Amino acid sequence: LISDAGTLKRIDVSLVGGKNTPAFEAYTNSNQSANHATNVKIQGDVEVYDSDSDYDKDTNYRFTPTTAGKYFCYMHVSFNGAADREYYVGPNIRLNGTSVAGAQYTLDTNDGGDNAYSLYKVINCNGSSDYIEYYHYHHDYSASSSVNLLGINSSQLRTIIGAFRLIGA
Numbered sequence: 001l002i003s004d005a006g007t008l009k010r011i012d013v014s015l016v017g018g019k020n021t022p023a024f025e026a027y028t029n030s031n032q033s034a035n036h037a038t039n040v041k042i043q044g045d046v047e048v049y050d051s052d053s054d055y056d057k058d059t060n061y062r063f064t065p066t067t068a069g070k071y072f073c074y075m076h077v078s079f080n081g082a083a084d085r086e087y088y089v090g091p092n093i094r095l096n097g098t099s100v101a102g103a104q105y106t107l108d109t110n111d112g113g114d115n116a117y118s119l120y121k122v123i124n125c126n127g128s129s130d131y132i133e134y135y136h137y138h139h140d141y142s143a144s145s146s147v148n149l150l151g152i153n154s155s156q157l158r159t160i161i162g163a164f165r166l167i168g169a
Helices: none
Strands: 002-004 007-009 023-027 032-034 038-041 046-050 069-080 087-089 092-095 098-102 105-107 114-125 132-140 147-149 160-165
Touching: 032 038, 069 132, 087 114, 092 114, 098 114, 132 147
Parallel strands: none
Antiparallel strands: 002 007, 023 046, 023 160, 032 147, 038 132, 069 114, 069 147, 069 160, 087 105, 087 132, 092 098, 092 132
8 A cells, every 4th residue: 555645545466576487597517527618518418497397407418598688697607627727717607509698707826725706797588489598618728637527525516507487677
């Protein structure tokens, strides 16, 4: 109820809010190897939730939202490599196979063996054929070695991907 010049009026709540769906979040159950100088698709193989069954956790590891709109897409990746190495890391989020969000991080030999980064982006999807995928890229300046994207550890989710539809955007 709201007051309008001393008169109480009802608010039509059907005009307010909505659902932030489709939405999903998934994580990697075990470590995933990522080769030197290669884009590796993050294989979120365990769903925390998938409101509309729009995320494929078994084969393509991609989110194909069935409702048109803007989606807040995010990823958090923990990885380990050799403690004495210098790495360039370039995570990216892709729409229909094309990178639409990316970042660059350089980790020097003082950063240690375990590191993490996050990346997020609002992406407009058509609700039928658009799909979103998440990738990790790294380059080892010292020895061209691979790293592990870290899976779950003692109930701690370390590599996570997800997205949800924004209301009113």
